Amino acid sequence: MNVQEGLNILKEKGYKYTGKREDIITYFSKEDRYRTAKDLLSYMEPNYEGISFDTIYRNLHLFHQVGILESTELNGEKHFRMKCDHHHHHHFICNDCGITKEIHSCPMDDIKGELNNFAIDDHKFEIYGRCPACQ
Amino acid sequence: MNVQEGLNILKEKGYKYTGKREDIITYFSKEDRYRTAKDLLSYMEPNYEGISFDTIYRNLHLFHQVGILESTELNGEKHFRMKCDHHHHHHFICNDCGITKEIHSCPMDDIKGELNNFAIDDHKFEIYGRCPACQ
């Protein structure tokens, strides 16, 4: 997803445009990997002195809700990244730099038969390690 | 894993036997599902008045380290369960009661080719939903 698509989603749903919001989306658009609220705050602070934690968290939560960002939990911290807008897939995640690589096969395809009578809401498949650059 | 096996692991590694530790292992042995530190504390408090948070957390961490418990993170809280001692597998986890069902296929078998040059440390595959009893 690019910056413009993200802003369009906000507009469609009736949320306001602000410079901060554009900058947040721009940040994730450029980073293309999982980042924490703190990472984002560090990026925003030089441009918006006194920006509050609340603004960061509220926007992360909002962007996740409307589908601009996707999130996962690593080491007790929520991490966010720009939502990949093509077909369903999973990620390899580098423990050092947070960079991701898409995994195109989904294990759910193979196990439907094992879960008769169970209501399935969601699933998580992630692979952790170190990317070529971090080794 | 049963209670005796758990206690043996502690003994082998030179950790001391205490009644609390036996009770903690007994708890997880009976529960057979993911439980939080708070759940465990509620169970222990009637038997050990004044038991501290720290004892709970320290023992959970220790038991995880020596392989008596396995853990996962759900909704920002660490959850623990008795380690299944047979072959590698994954879990369906009920969002309501925490009960688990083993999934015997592992997606890692299918994707080795996709991750050449990546060092793989670990992976997580979990399915969330509601079990037959909770629907």
Add this chain to the structure above:
DNA sequence: CTTCAAAACGTAATCATTCTCATTTACAAA
């Protein structure tokens, strides 16, 4: 240009978890 709900601010609160340190306990060796 006005108006008003939404967004952002500043700060305090909350929640899970970990740390510090003094005290107690388990248990192996004498």
Add this chain to the structure above:
DNA sequence: TTTGTAAATGAGAATGATTACGTTTTGAAG
């Protein structure tokens, strides 16, 4: 059985991430 030592515990404060709240500011519709 006594003793020494490392491990375990208790009590409470500290930490770190996240959320809540009352007030102020601001985007954008009319």
